[in-house]
Each structure stands twice: as C-alpha cells, then as structure tokens.
Amino acid sequence: MNSSRQQIRQQIRLRRQQLSDSEQRLAAESLLSQLQSFQPFVDAQRVGLYLANDGEIDPDPIIQWLWQQQRQVYLPLLHPFCKGHLLFLQYQHDTLLIRNRFGIPEPSLDVTQISPLNELDIILCPLVAFDADGNRLGMGGGFYDRTLSRWQTNANNKPLPVGLAHDCQHVDSLPHQHWDVPLPTIITPSKQWQWTIKSI
Numbered sequence: 001m002n003s004s005r006q007q008i009r010q011q012i013r014l015r016r017q018q019l020s021d022s023e024q025r026l027a028a029e030s031l032l033s034q035l036q037s038f039q040p041f042v043d044a045q046r047v048g049l050y051l052a053n054d055g056e057i058d059p060d061p062i063i064q065w066l067w068q069q070q071r072q073v074y075l076p077l078l079h080p081f082c083k084g085h086l087l088f089l090q091y092q093h094d095t096l097l098i099r100n101r102f103g104i105p106e107p108s109l110d111v112t113q114i115s116p117l118n119e120l121d122i123i124l125c126p127l128v129a130f131d132a133d134g135n136r137l138g139m140g141g142g143f144y145d146r147t148l149s150r151w152q153t154n155a156n157n158k159p160l161p162v163g164l165a166h167d168c169q170h171v172d173s174l175p176h177q178h179w180d181v182p183l184p185t186i187i188t189p190s191k192q193w194q195w196t197i198k199s200i
C-alpha cells in the first residue's frame with residue numbers, strides 16, 4: 001500500500017516537474033479564471049494559499065488578484081514545536097519570507113500574523129495526485145491531512161478545503177488511508193471537480 005503511494009507520488013511529481021515555463025504560466029492563468037467562477041472563492045475574504053514548489057500549479061496570479069481585491073492571503077508555516085502541523089500567517093507585499101527545511105519560502109514566525117484555522121474562509125491546498133473520488137495524495141508529511149481533519153466538524157464548517165492541481169495530476173484511483181481527508185472540490189485549469197462529502 002505505502003510503496004504504491006510512494007510510486008504514484010514519484011511518477012506524478014515527475015510529470016508536473018516536466019511542464020515547461022510557458023505551460024506553467026498558462027495553467028496558472030487558467031486556474032485563476034476557473035476560480036473566478038467558483039462562488040465560495042469569489043465570496044472569500046480570507047484565503048489560505050501556498051507558494052509553488054516542485055512543479056505545483058503556481059497560485060501567484062491568484063495571490064495578485066486577491067491582493068488587488070483587498071482580500072487577505074495566508075501562507076502555511078511549519079509549526080515550530082508541533083511536528084507535522086501547520087500555522088497560517090498573513091502574507092502581504094512586505095512579508096519577510098524564509099526558506100523552510102524543504103526549501104519552500106514561508107513567512108517568519110510573527111504571532112500577530114497568525115490566523116486561527118476556522119477564521120479562514122477557504123484553503124486552497126497543494127496536492128501531488130487526486131482521483132475520481134476526490135482523494136488527495138500530498139507530499140507525504142501529513143501536514144494538510146492534519147490541518148483539514150476537523151473542517152467538517154467545526155461549527156462554521158470553515159475553512160472550505162479546495163485542492164489545486166494541473167490536469168495531469170489526475171489518476172484513476174488512489175490507495176487511501178483512514179486519515180486521508182477527501183476534498184469536496186478540486187480545481188484544475190480545465191475543470192472544477194465537485195463531490196458530495198458524507199457528513200460525519
């Protein structure tokens with residue numbers, strides 16, 4: 001089970017790393033257009049995002065649009081004490097970014113900039129692969145699984161998780177584990193995938 005997760009991870013990571021710069025730019029612009037017709041995104045004031053790494057679809061056009069619209073953007077920071085957990089800190093033009101141990105830029109720890117998770121309206125998540133049932137395979141740290149594990153039971157059902165991916169990250173089916181959190185929506189440059197998630 002684990003080795004096949006690992007194999008899929010490697011295969012799909014390679015696939016997205018091989019996209020050219022112009023394919024990446026086009027994908028990123030198309031993704032913003034898709035989101036602009038997704039109502040929960042249009043209504044969101046506080047949005048969790050990420051900075052592109054490893055060939056991930058680049059949220060930069062989304063971030064620029066949100067800033068223009070005076071919405072708030074939050075980025076993940078690896079929790080300094082709580083292994084495997086993320087904090088979300090506000091990202092503004094002048095936010096100081098420092099590379100984490102994976103080489104991904106993240107805001108430096110400033111407690112005044114932290115948002116409680118359930119005060120984010122929506123969280124746009126990176127992923128490595130997704131399948132026809134909305135199962136998500138990530139980089140393997142379990143960070144987003146832990147972050148999203150309680151969204152459905154939060155009183156306000158926030159934040160709404162939405163996966164972002166290139167079309168080539170879709171696979172027929174993924175082996176999943178009990179801690180995997182299926183996503184109700186995944187958006188690619190060409191399509192909005194929606195699933196009804198059974199309430200728990």
Ligand SMILES: Nc1nc2c(c(=O)[nH]1)N(C=O)[C@@H](CNc1ccc(C(=O)N[C@@H](CCC(=O)O)C(=O)O)cc1)CN2
Nearest residue numbers: 050051052053076102104126138139140141142143144
């Ligand atoms: N852009 C982005 N930011 C993110 C994530 C992500 O998937 N994408 N994360 C989502 O969880 C968290 C970071 N998780 C990550 C987990 C593993 C690796 C990684 O490159 N692993 C290497 C091994 C590195 C090592 O162990 O030193 C590898 O698999 O090659 C990167 C990020 C938080 N920030």
Ligand SMILES: Nc1ncnc2c1ncn2[C@@H]1O[C@H](COP(=O)(O)OP(=O)(O)OP(=O)(O)O)[C@@H](O)[C@H]1O
Nearest residue numbers: 136137138139140141142143144145146149179180
């Ligand atoms: N909700 C959780 N509570 C405790 N441990 C968890 C939870 N979710 C995942 N884990 C642990 O994290 C490890 C990695 O999980 P998994 O391979 O599913 O990560 P991933 O979804 O690929 O990564 P990520 O969410 O960071 O993008 C697993 O070994 C699992 O034990």
